[in-house]
Amino acid sequence: MSQRLSMGDAFSPIAARFAALAKTHANVTAVRNGLPGEAGVACDFATFWRRVERVTGHLQGTWAVQAGDRVAWLGLNHALQLLTLVACARLGVIFMPLNYRLAAAELRQVLQDARPKLLVHDADHATMAAQLGLDEGADECDFVLQERLIDTASPRFLPLPQVQADAPVLLVYTSGTTGKPKGAVHTQAGLLANAQASDFAHGFRAADHVLSTLPLFHVGGLCIQTLPALLCGVTVTLHPRFEPAMWLRAVAQDKPTLSLLVPATLRAVIDHPEWQGTDLTSLRGVMTGSSTLPLSYLQAFHDRGIPVGQIYGTTETGPVSIVLPLDQAMARPGTTGWPPPLAQVQLRNEQGQEVPLGQVGQVCIRAPNVMRGYWQHAQEGVSSTNDGLLEGWFATGDSGRQDVDGCITIVGRSKDMLISGGENIYPAEIENLLLSLDGVAECTVLGLDDERWGEVPVAVVVRSHTEAGQVLSQEMVIAHLQRSIARFKLPRRVVFLDSLPKSALGKVQKPVLKAQLQTDKC
Structure with missing residues (x-):
């Protein structure tokens, strides 16, 4: 993936990667969309790129979306979400996935801050979209059902902008538990760097198959495995949402090699009645990540021969910032791991100085996949994305300690x-x-x-x-x-x-x- 790519007819780094995959991995399945037992939709990388071109045409020709505009997405996991992200990258547009679990008032805050040009929604969230569409100022934003992006032919041969590597492409909002939600702005180069860090953690192989069930509105679900796997030419099976029974059935029937589970979903899988009887031998590893990760959860998978690696990061850091690779997972359970190549991690005290080995300090990260900054919509209508960082460093608010071999363990939130x-x-x-x-x-x-x-x-x-x-x-x-x-x-x-x-x-x-x-x- 790190080799130089021919730009072809794609004028953005992310689009160029998928244009190249359409040729080198033309017949390799890119995305399988649907639950086991359903007539899901699958497309290879050549088809994936053709659909990106169609979505690009509709965004540009039908809804007049231009470079710098924002396109919001409100819906359950779907392959169209990934197609739209790549189409946005191609146009220099910023893709912003919305947390469908938020209340209408919370979604209004996000929309008023980011002012998207277009909001795409699925049928399950049509009522919420209609409610948001009635809000004051919503006439500036078009609302469209997701299928309309692809169910008809789109305008072709429209001029494409030249999109630089440092162009923003992803805007993801924090949960806002301590105040107004903030939007972290990630660039095309940042997403590619994050994919390389994910590759370091997973060691992606040509035969890999990722089972993706966590919500794509969060960087965890989107950027730890799903998007990096696709950028590496790896097949992804995408479920609309996580359900433990469906996860177990998909592992038994579809034979994925990798998946991502957070502590709550790890527990849901382990506690499910079908846990012991399900064939999990296809899995060569599961990734997880949290400051509170019971060793008993890890041990349950390790006892079945499945290593559980760790990915640490935040919405602002991409998020792949510290990793416990799968080949180290069983030897170092409970630890968080090491920074991937190109990432720098420092543990600092309250005075901003690095603490000695073995002592606890706040985790600070500088890496190419760290956000450009927070999105702010100024009163005069000018947007800036230059805050949240100090000389390129992001202070996570988490505390950790480092061993003599460089291995880091997250011990909790600094404020906690x-x-x-x-x-x-x-x-x-x-x-x-x-x-x-x-x-x-x-x-x-x-x-x-x-x-x-x-x-x-x-x-x-x-x-x-x-x-x-x-x-x-x-x-x-x-x-x-x-x-x-x-x-x-x-x-x-x-x-x-x-x-x-x-x-x-x-x-x-x-x-x-x-x-x-x-x-x-x-």
Whole structure:
């Protein structure tokens, strides 16, 4: 992939790559779209490129989308989403996938910030799109059903712009749990660099087949495996959404070699009744990523001979920034890994200085796949993307420590760290142990103000519906924890709830929970 490509009739780096694949991998399946047992649609790389050309024609000729415009996408995972991204790259247009789990008010914030020229939606989200279309100022944005991008012939032989490598192509919004959502702007060169970093993590092979089920509105679902695999000429099977039964059935029937699961979906697969009886031998590895990743989840896959590697990153970093490659996964479980080639990682203290090996510091990243900056729509209508970075470095807000061999372990969010009696406590360490206790379905740990100690850790636990969950008590939780961590880290209190407050991306809203605990509402 890193070799120089002929531009042909494609005038952008990403489009050039797919134009080349249409020739070198013409008969190789690019995308299979659909669940196992359904009459899904598959296309090879030659067909993929022909469809990109059709979508390009419609964007440019039918809806007058021009370089610099934004095209928003609201819908479940679909091959057309990937075709549209490449067509946008070809035109110098910015593709912005929308989180369909957001409420209308939250989506309005994003649309008002980015001001897209066109919003493409699927049938499942037609009602939401219609609601957004009634908003004030929406007349500046056209709304179109996704099939209209490709179900008829489009204008041909329209002039294509010359698109530079540093041109923005992807605008992805953060969840906005601590304020207004911010849009991270990624360039064409950045997406290609991210694909190379992903290739370093996975070691993509010609015979690989990726099963992609996580939402493409997030850089995790789009940029950890799916888009990098396609850029490397690897086949992708795309499900509209994650369902554990469908994931297991697809592995058994379609025989993928790679997939991506986050901790919540890892657990859903392991807990499914068909887990033990499903043939998983086609998988040569599964990737995951999170600061809170129970070793028991990894061990369940390792026991079946499937290494679980790690990808660490954020919306702003591409996201492939630190990787535990599949060939190292079983030897270093629980660690996050090493920076891929061309990426730099520093662990810094509050003064911005690098910390010594073995000490905890904030993870700061500089790499070619880090965003250009945050999108801002100024009052005068001028957009800028030059903030969020300091001399090219992005401060992630996560804390990590580095071993003598350079291997990094993420220990949690910097802002989540609490100081109790002068000792630093990282909630992720306690959460990992809690999730290994039978009967715990979900949990979080946060710090509450304490007159004597400054702060004390409090555990909030959601019991599972199993017999072990029904009898779980505070005494059992503390007994489990004290076998593995120092006394000062033990929660002073265990609160049992039916559920945890979460954002639209599934992140626990610790500020909300902390406010509830401090006012004794739990």
